Amino acid sequence: MYFIDFHYSLYILNEINTNYISMYKDLKYVTAYIIPLSAVFSLLSSSILAYTTVILIFGIVPFIEIMLPKNEQPYEVEDKNRRNNSTLFDYLLYINIIIIYAIIGMFIYTVNRTDYTTTTLVGWILSCGIVLGANGINVAHELGHRNNKFDQLLAKILLLPNFYMHFFIEHNKGHHRYVSTPKDPATARYNELIYVFWMRSVVQSYISAWRIQLDELTKKGIPFLSTKNEMLIYQLFQFVYLCSIFLITNSFSITFFIFCIAAVGVLLLETINYIEHYGLMRKQLSADRWEKVQPWHSWNANYEVGRILLYELTRHSDHHYKATKKYQTLEHHKESPQLPLGYPGSMLMALFPPVWFIVMNKRIPKQA
Numbered sequence: 001m002y003f004i005d006f007h008y009s010l011y012i013l014n015e016i017n018t019n020y021i022s023m024y025k026d027l028k029y030v031t032a033y034i035i036p037l038s039a040v041f042s043l044l045s046s047s048i049l050a051y052t053t054v055i056l057i058f059g060i061v062p063f064i065e066i067m068l069p070k071n072e073q074p075y076e077v078e079d080k081n082r083r084n085n086s087t088l089f090d091y092l093l094y095i096n097i098i099i100i101y102a103i104i105g106m107f108i109y110t111v112n113r114t115d116y117t118t119t120t121l122v123g124w125i126l127s128c129g130i131v132l133g134a135n136g137i138n139v140a141h142e143l144g145h146r147n148n149k150f151d152q153l154l155a156k157i158l159l160l161p162n163f164y165m166h167f168f169i170e171h172n173k174g175h176h177r178y179v180s181t182p183k184d185p186a187t188a189r190y191n192e193l194i195y196v197f198w199m200r201s202v203v204q205s206y207i208s209a210w211r212i213q214l215d216e217l218t219k220k221g222i223p224f225l226s227t228k229n230e231m232l233i234y235q236l237f238q239f240v241y242l243c244s245i246f247l248i249t250n251s252f253s254i255t256f257f258i259f260c261i262a263a264v265g266v267l268l269l270e271t272i273n274y275i276e277h278y279g280l281m282r283k284q285l286s287a288d289r290w291e292k293v294q295p296w297h298s299w300n301a302n303y304e305v306g307r308i309l310l311y312e313l314t315r316h317s318d319h320h321y322k323a324t325k326k327y328q329t330l331e332h333h334k335e336s337p338q339l340p341l342g343y344p345g346s347m348l349m350a351l352f353p354p355v356w357f358i359v360m361n362k363r364i365p366k367q368a
Helices: 002-043 047-067 077-085 088-113 118-144 149-162 167-178 194-220 230-249 252-277 304-309 316-321 343-350 353-363
Strands: 284-286
Touching (some): 002 304, 047 118, 047 304, 088 118, 088 252, 118 149, 118 252, 149 167, 149 252, 167 194, 167 230, 194 230, 230 252, 252 343
16 A cells, blocks of 8 residues: 555656646746847947847857757657647747837837937847847747637737738748749748848738739729728738827837837848748749648758747748647758758858858758
């Protein structure tokens, strides 16, 4: 009897220990809030410290990623099911909505109440822009892939401060259909300069979103002036948002700064787009048909810190292989091409095209 009780006690202790370990692993994504926290510190500082977020993401993180080992182990079936069904991971995303608008509010308050130099202002704009890209557009990207209307609505709310609500349509109905083909604005061509890509992707993605929307309206027989025209609604909301900023601040300058912050967030997104599919093309089977998306049509970066800070976006091959998978269950694909650095380091390298081409062109797999 005592023997059975003893073993039962050991079993209970083991279960408790396992649950604590699982909870610890789950809560690692709280680390993603370091980005907005660093932006808060930036807004409370001046001069070089106003660039704290920039220094953290593009200075400290790349160094840490090089030093730390990669984790390529797949999840156990039980762990994957647990992670997939846990609502904790959803709430960790939802909190970013409060964070994004709080950061914008803090920026407006700081600019209104503080004497600042141009150098300090640029640091604030860059720091807040990184937050809008990493904790705004990136989280919106994750929520936008969900099948429920609530998460999709939150995705649009997160895209609003970046004036990039059309991303919801183009990314889900355009990019994921035509990724790694000439018809996808967000796929960087072989030897394409990132600065050319920025302009092409921003303009063509916007046009593509309108084309997708108008095609859907035409097929359903819905008039242009309709509440079903989401693109039209997006333009209205973005206009009202910008006007609201002006009415609240009564300042053209601050309104312009808010737009600059949004532009930084968008360029962060487009830089990520550039490195995610650079030079990778699917084989064309017919006029409008390409081979199925495979793991080798996306660049992967299995560096632990970047994975956590960007909610596993860096495991991009698995995301495109099955877009409906939640971020906490994305896994490493051995057959996918690997970036030589994590996302922050690769983004920096992309800003220097000769270096990027020398390092990356020889890494492009033959099947691409």
